[in-house]
Amino acid sequence: MILPIVAYGDPVLKKKGKEITKEYPNFNDLLDNMFETMYNACGVGLAAPQIGLPIRLFLVDTTPFSEDEDLTDEEQNTLKGFKRVFINAKITKEEGDAWAFNEGCLSIPDVREDVFRQPKITIEYVDENFKSHTETFEGLIARVIQHEYDHIEGVLFTDKLSSLKKRLIKGRLTNISKGKIQVDYRMRFPDQKKKR
Numbered sequence: 001m002i003l004p005i006v007a008y009g010d011p012v013l014k015k016k017g018k019e020i021t022k023e024y025p026n027f028n029d030l031l032d033n034m035f036e037t038m039y040n041a042c043g044v045g046l047a048a049p050q051i052g053l054p055i056r057l058f059l060v061d062t063t064p065f066s067e068d069e070d071l072t073d074e075e076q077n078t079l080k081g082f083k084r085v086f087i088n089a090k091i092t093k094e095e096g097d098a099w100a101f102n103e104g105c106l107s108i109p110d111v112r113e114d115v116f117r118q119p120k121i122t123i124e125y126v127d128e129n130f131k132s133h134t135e136t137f138e139g140l141i142a143r144v145i146q147h148e149y150d151h152i153e154g155v156l157f158t159d160k161l162s163s164l165k166k167r168l169i170k171g172r173l174t175n176i177s178k179g180k181i182q183v184d185y186r187m188r189f190p191d192q193k194k195k196r
Helices: 027-040 063-067 073-079 139-152 163-177
Strands: 045-047 057-061 083-095 099-105 108-117 120-126 132-138
Touching: 027 045, 027 057, 045 139, 057 139, 063 073, 073 139, 083 139, 099 139, 108 139, 108 163, 120 139, 132 139
Parallel strands: none
Antiparallel strands: 045 057, 057 083, 083 120, 099 108, 120 132
């Protein structure tokens, strides 16, 4: 089932997610719905807060990036088919010199900005079978994970921009929260409800 994606301005996007257990209600259905929602919106990652659930769950599929011709064959192969579920994740280490990459977000359609992140991360998480992992990721995979991880920490990529950049996009963000935007996937707009 395709779920509506929560738009910028909804308080759930600013909440720090709560940990979950394998007893979480309808967990497998939730995962299926999240993947379906992400693919329907042409995303490479989706976090539970983006569908209105303040829990520590996100998923990633970097396959669309593997078609980028600017990447080496090795990078393309690494990105192709990298599909993961991250539950109760905790980034324990970020390393290297921060680099800029133009990021967007399904909750903030039509806004893309350069965001600086470190190129290498170590993350502890449990997968969809609640098996524990500690892994290190680099490059674009690390970046997608960092972006989705921020969501479960209540942080949006726009929070990482300079105050000047934030001022420049303020009007566009306000329009998104009011639903004054064209999107080709289902969304829920926080400030649209106030209309009578």
